[in-house]
Amino acid sequence: MTKKIAVLAGDGIGPEIVAEAVKVLERLRGDGLDIELEDGLVGGAAYDVHGTPLPTETLDLAKASDAILLGAVGGYQWESLDISVRPEKGLLGLRAELELFSNLRPAILYKQLADASTLKPEVVAGLDIMIVRELTGGIYFGQPRGVRTLENGERQGFNTLVYSESEIERIGRSAFDIAMKRGKRICSVDKANVLECTELWREVMECVAKDYPEVELSHMYVDNAAMQLVRAPKQFDVMVTTNMFGDILSDCAAMLTGSIGMLPSASLNAGGKGMYEPIHGSAPDIAGQDIANPLATILSVAMMLRYSLDEAAMAERIEQAVEKVLDQGLRTADIYSDGMQKVGTSEMGDAVVTAL
Ligand code: NAD
Numbered sequence: 001m002t003k004k005i006a007v008l009a010g011d012g013i014g015p016e017i018v019a020e021a022v023k024v025l026e027r028l029r030g031d032g033l034d035i036e037l038e039d040g041l042v043g044g045a046a047y048d049v050h051g052t053p054l055p056t057e058t059l060d061l062a063k064a065s066d067a068i069l070l071g072a073v074g075g076y077q078w079e080s081l082d083i084s085v086r087p088e089k090g091l092l093g094l095r096a097e098l099e100l101f102s103n104l105r106p107a108i109l110y111k112q113l114a115d116a117s118t119l120k121p122e123v124v125a126g127l128d129i130m131i132v133r134e135l136t137g138g139i140y141f142g143q144p145r146g147v148r149t150l151e152n153g154e155r156q157g158f159n160t161l162v163y164s165e166s167e168i169e170r171i172g173r174s175a176f177d178i179a180m181k182r183g184k185r186i187c188s189v190d191k192a193n194v195l196e197c198t199e200l201w202r203e204v205m206e207c208v209a210k211d212y213p214e215v216e217l218s219h220m221y222v223d224n225a226a227m228q229l230v231r232a233p234k235q236f237d238v239m240v241t242t243n244m245f246g247d248i249l250s251d252c253a254a255m256l257t258g259s260i261g262m263l264p265s266a267s268l269n270a271g272g273k274g275m276y277e278p279i280h281g282s283a284p285d286i287a288g289q290d291i292a293n294p295l296a297t298i299l300s301v302a303m304m305l306r307y308s309l310d311e312a313a314m315a316e317r318i319e320q321a322v323e324k325v326l327d328q329g330l331r332t333a334d335i336y337s338d339g340m341q342k343v344g345t346s347e348m349g350d351a352v353v354t355a356l
Contacts, residue, residue, distance in 0.1 A: 001034070002034050002035065002036050003034060003035050003036075003066040003067070003309050004035070004036050004037075004038065004064065004065040004066050005025070005035055005036070005037050005038070005065060005066065005067050005068070005069055005304070006038055006039075006040055006058075006061045006062050006064075006065040006067070006068045006069070007022060007037050007038065007039045007040070007069050008039075008040050008041070008042040008043075008058065008062075008068060008069065008070045008071065009039070009045070009070075009071040010042050010043040010044075010045060010070060010071040010072050010073040010087070010090075010282060011043045011044040011045055011071075011072065011073050011074055011075045011078075011087060011282045011284075011287075012071075012072060012074065012075050012281070012282025012283050012284045012287040013071070013072065013282055013283045013284075013286060013287045013292035013345075014043075014045075014070075014071025014072045014073070014282055015071060016287070016288070016290065016292055016294070016345050016346075017071055017072075017278065017292055017293075017294040017296070017297040017345065018069060018070075018071040018297060019346070019349070020294035020297065020298060020345060020346065020348065020349025020352070021069060021294065021297040021298050021300065021301045021349075022037065022069075023349050023350070023352075023353050024298050024301055024318060024349070024352060024353060024356065025037065025069075025301060027353045027356050028305075028314055028317075028318075028356070031314075033305075033309075033311065033314060035309075038061055038065070040057065040058040040061045040062070041055060041058055042054060042058055042070070042073060042087075042090040042091070042094070043072075043073025043074060043078075043087035043088075043090045043091070043282075044073060044074065044075050044077065044078040044087040046058060046090060047078060047081070047085055047087065051085070052085060053073070053085060053086065053087050053088075053089045053090030053093070054089065054090040054093040054094065058090075059093070059094070059097055062094055062097075062098060062275075063097070063098065065273075066273060066308055066309065067273065067274050067275075067276060067304045067308040067309060068094070068273075068274070068275040068276065069276055069277075069297075069300065069301065069304065070091070070094075070275055070276065070277040071277070071278075071282070071297065072277065072278065072280065072281050072282035072283070073087035073088060073090055073091055073281075073282060074086075074087045074088060074281055074282045074284075075087070075282055075284045075287075076284055087282075094275060095135060095136065095267060095275070096136065098269055098273060098275070099136065099269045099270065100135060100136070100267035100268060100269050100273075100274070100275055101134060101135050101136040101137070101167075101170065101171060101174075101267075101268075101269065101270070102132060102133075102134070102135065102170075102171055102174035102175075102267065102268040102269075103132070103133040103134075103135040103246065103250075103265065103266070103267045104130060104131075104132055104133075104178065104265060104266040104267070104268065104303065104307070105130070105131040105132075105133060105246070105250035105253070105254070105263075105265050105279065106128070106129065106130050106131075106263065106264065106265075106303075107127060107128075107129045107130075107131065107233075107250075107253035107254055107256055107257055107263065108127060108128050108129075108257065108262070108263070109124050109125065109126065109127040109128075109256065109257040109258070110262070110322075110323065110326055111125050111126055112323075112326040112327060113257070113258070113259060113262070113326065113335055115337060116257070116258035116259045116335060116337075117256055117257060117258035118255075118258060119230065119233075119256060123232070123233065123234075124233060124234075124256050124257070126234070127233055127234055127256060127257065128237075129233060129236045129237070129238075129239065129253055130178060130182060130237070130238045130239070131238075131239045131240075131241070131246060131249060131250045131253055132171065132174060132175040132178060132238060132239065132240040132241070132246070133241060133242075133243060133245075133246025133247065133249075133250055134163075134167070134168075134171040134241070134242050134243045134246065135243060135246075135267055136243075137162070137163055137164075137167045137242075137243060138161060138162070138163060138242045138243035138244055139159050139160065139161040139162075139242075139243065139244050140243050140244060140247075141243075142159060142160030142161055142162040143160060143162075144158065144160060145158065145159045145160060146158065161195060161197045161198075161242075161244075162197060163197055163198075163200065163201060163242070165200065165204055168200065168201050168204040168205070169204055169207070169208055170270060171240060172188075172204060172205050172208035172240065173208055173211075174268060175188075175238055175240035176208060176209070176211070176212040176215055178238055178307075179212070179215045179237065179238045180212065180214065180215065181306070181312070182237055182238060183237035183238070184214055184215045184216065184237070185215070185216045185218075185236075185237035185238065186209075186215055186216070186217050186218070186237070186238045186239070186240055187217075187218050187219070187220050187225070187236055187237075187238070187239045187240075188201070188202065188205045188217065188218070188219050188220070188239075188240050188241065189219075189220050189221075189222050189225045189239055189240070189241035189242075189245055189246075189249065190202050190219065190220075190221065190222065190241070190242070190245075191221055191222050191223075191245075192219070192221070193221060198242065201242065202219055205217060205219070205240070222241070222245045222249070225239070225241075225245075225249060226248070226249060226252060229249065229252055229253055229256065230252070230256070233253070233256055254279055259293075259334060259335050260279065260280040260296075260334070261278075261280060261292070261293030261295060261296055261332065261334045261335060262293065262295050262296055262299070262335065263278065263279045263280075263296050263299070264276065264277070264278055264279070264296050264297070264299040264300035264302070264303050265277055265278070265279050265300065265303075266300070266303045266304070266307055266308075268307060268308070272307070272308055273308060274303075274304065274307055274308040276300040276301065276303050276304040276308075277297070277300055278296030278297045278299075278300055279296065280296060290344040290345045290346060291332065291333050291344055291345060292332070292334075292345050293332040293333075293334050293335060293345070293348065294332075294345050294348055294349050295322055295332075295348065295352075298318060298322065298349070298352055299318070299319065299322060301318060302314075302315040302316075302318040302319050302322075303315070305318070317356060318352070318356070320355075321352045321353075321355035321356045322352060322355075324355040325348065325351040325352055325355055328341075328351070328355075329341050330343050330347075330348060330351050331343065332344070332345065332348055
């Protein structure tokens with residue numbers, strides 16, 4: 001059956017990098033991938049036309065699609081808008097409306113780029129971690145929250161860390177399913193020695209593990225996990241954790257690779273529908289110059305094929321094509337080093353298509 005992909009390019013470099021990812025999809029369509037693509041507006045681009053960063057037609061398109069390819073949103077010209085209509089609200093709206101609770105953040109360091117990391121090459125070369133972050137619950141959403149004034153007149157800020165068993169179970173299952181497609185090892189990160197909520201997290205993870213006898217589950221406190229990520233990151237395969245811990249650890253892991261232009265991400269719902277996007281933003285400082293790195297977006301397409309379209313072999317082909325262009329010495333400005341061949345956005349996309 002034909003799979004529908006919503007293409008939401010967004011703002012800044014979004015349209016440039018998404019155009020290269022679409023070239024890759026079109027190439028695979030030529031090889032029998034049964035897909036249809038439909039464009040939609042999101043973020044500042046949508047605000048300029050419709051007065052909202054998430055127009056109804058875009059939401060309807062996203063709901064009717066099997067997967068969403070997103071560029072990035074945001075830019076200087078929308079920064080003074082009321083917070084309710086800022087470009088980022090388009091993304092948050094899509095996550096909430098589609099219940100995209102499972103955020104997949106790989107941290108992969110291609111051996112060709114090992115020098116880009118601030119860590120020693122032997123510590124990070126060949127790094128391949130998948131961080132699974134719970135995205136729609138936890139302390140970022142828990143009630144009650146706010147700032148109140150106490151009887152003595154002092155103000156007090158408060159937030160609530162809350163997870164129900166079902167929320168923990170569904171992110172657990174999502175992580176175990178992913179581990180089954182990878183190295184079959186999961187490290188669940190919590191702070192069970194201090195926070196009752198994550199004591200429950202640990203208990204539920206143990207229950208979920210019973211349904212996945214092939215997967216080895218371990219637990220680690222978040223402070224140790226942060227330390228281990230910079231000390232010996234290659235010990236990890238899949239890490240699963242709460243919204244806030246995942247927010248912090250996934251950025252830390254991303255920086256192990258030294259290059260924001262190379263990392264894809266996915267946000268999935270219970271039905272396997274996903275939104276796929278690079279981890280970087282809309283980079284307004286380099287928009288329209290044909291110098292942005294499109295590889296994170298192209299690798300997001302690989303994730304889409306693996307996790308929403310059940311086309312693992314095609315996903316691998318894309319990943320191998322990216323390796324090949326790196327082997328050929330092609331580099332966009334953000335990953336350029338002496339002796340390599342500097343290329344622009346579209347030239348890099350064309351090279352991946354050729355490698356395919
Ligand atoms: P950013 O990720 O856009 O840029 C940070 C730096 O990395 C910039 O110097 C940029 O030029 C560079 N960079 C980013 N992607 C690159 C690529 N593919 N190739 C080469 N260089 C790249 O983060 P920022 O500057 O903090 O934010 C810019 C805008 O993006 C803001 O409006 C912000 O709100 C938005 N943003 C959007 C998302 C998203 O859409 N998911 C995420 C983060 C930030």
